[in-house]
Amino acid sequence: MKFEYQRPATLEAALKFLAAAGGDCAPLAGGTDLLVMIQEGLVGPRTVLDISRLEELKNIREEDGRIEIGALVSHGRAAAAKLLREKAALLVESCLQIGSPQIRASGTIGGNLVMASPSGDTIPALYALGAGVVLKSVTGTRTVAIEDFFTGVKKSVRRPDELLTAIVFPAPEPSARGFYNKLGQRKALAIAKVSVAALVTRKGEKVEKVRIALGAVAPTVIRAPRTEEYLAGRKLDPETIAAARSLCAGESRAITDLRSTAGYRDRMAGLLLARGLEDLL
Ligand SMILES: Cc1cc2nc3c(=O)[nH]c(=O)nc-3n(C[C@H](O)[C@H](O)[C@H](O)COP(=O)(O)OP(=O)(O)OC[C@H]3O[C@@H](n4cnc5c(N)ncnc54)[C@H](O)[C@@H]3O)c2cc1C
Structure with missing residues (x-):
């Protein structure tokens, strides 16, 4: 070609x-x-x-409580960045689960988003972090909420004259904890069959806020609003986690394809959430 x-x-x-x-x-x-x-x-x-040598798209910084990651930051660099390890560990976890060391050294977060695959590993973590996607063209700059960026499998609102230049999100509160759990065919070099990311903020023993995102179970990554609503205000104990697990499985909208069956994916979405919440305990 x-x-x-x-x-x-x-x-x-x-x-x-x-x-x-x-x-x-x-x-x-x-x-x-x-x-x-x-x-x-x-x-x-x-x-x-x-565009791989455009240095202005390779920064990772925090300013006025907002974290910005340049579109050309590779998964490997994101995973090694002190700022992200301290404040966005769930994104670091998602980057570490991509492909292999070689793929993580070259592949970028911007590229992962523009591909708009429902199984893209960084996407659920960025949903949970409440990220915005910065798009630039000669006519101006716009920031689109990540949930409005994707319109279907491999489809997004990015116009052909726009470059994705950065990803931005509010720095999570110090007490916030998150996770990214992925189920693939193998432990490395495997696309997600299902994945779950969540960011949980607690006040005392109770969940104050939670954002949950499910990957590979719908044409785009989706939130799990009923599970989020259920968890808010409750103490994270085994009964609450069991109820959240079954609610989350019910919110998964998986299909059967060559990688997995719909029913298995739905159940695994609940299980991956429950495991993440148990780890937070
Ligand atoms: C062996 C292998 C294993 C993989 N494993 C995983 C995995 O486990 N998880 C996973 O999520 N992905 C995986 N991938 C897919 C891929 O590595 C990632 O999606 C990666 O993040 C893509 O980034 P890139 O910089 O290489 O994008 P590129 O290949 O350079 O570009 C991808 C697309 O995005 C466009 N694009 C890139 N950057 C921009 C920008 N800034 N603005 C506008 N358009 C842009 C390009 O034109 C192209 O259409 C794998 C790929 C391979 C080959």
Whole structure:
């Protein structure tokens, strides 16, 4: 497959190029998905726009209680970042469960989001963190709540002239604890059959707030609002966790495909939530 290759030196030049390309141009970040798709003939862009050296998209920082992660931060770098290990450990856990060390060294968080796979590992953790997705074009910048970013399997609201430049979320309260639990065919190099992320804030013994996200059980990652509502205000004890487990299984909307059956996925969604909550105890 032949394509034109461009490597702009600045973000501004990249955005101008993308605007002029009229949609027939694929940004290249880590290349772990794009190069496979090109090789398999699944996509055939006229131009590949290599953005991998744009340093301005590689920052991880906290400012005014808000954490920002540049789109080009690789899973490996995110997992090693002190700020994220201290304040967003569930995202670190999700990055560590991606592919293999080689894939984590190249693959980026921005690329994971743009692929918009319901089994993308960073996505449930970013739902639980209440993240926003920053999209930039020559005409301006917009931040879209992560739950509004995805519109279906491999579909998002990103326009072809936009680059995803960063992911932002409020720094979790110091007492907040989270987890990301994934079930795959193997322990490494396996796409999630089902995954669960949650961020729980407790006041004393009781759950004050909780955000739960389920991966690979619907066309997009989904929240589990009935389970969240049930847990709020309750003490995390074995009875509460058992009830949350069955509510969560009921909120899963899995389908049967070559990786798993719907019923198994639904039950596992409940189990992965329960295990995470038990670990928090
Ligand atoms: C062997 C293997 C194992 C894998 N295992 C896992 C796994 O366990 N879990 C998992 O979630 N994923 C897995 N993946 C998928 C992949 O590694 C991730 O989705 C990765 O995060 C993609 O990021 P990337 O930087 O490589 O994206 P790229 O391949 O560079 O790009 C992916 C897509 O996003 C677009 N794009 C990338 N960055 C931007 C941007 N900033 N703005 C606009 N568009 C952009 C590209 O044009 C392309 O369409 C695996 C892939 C392979 C090959």
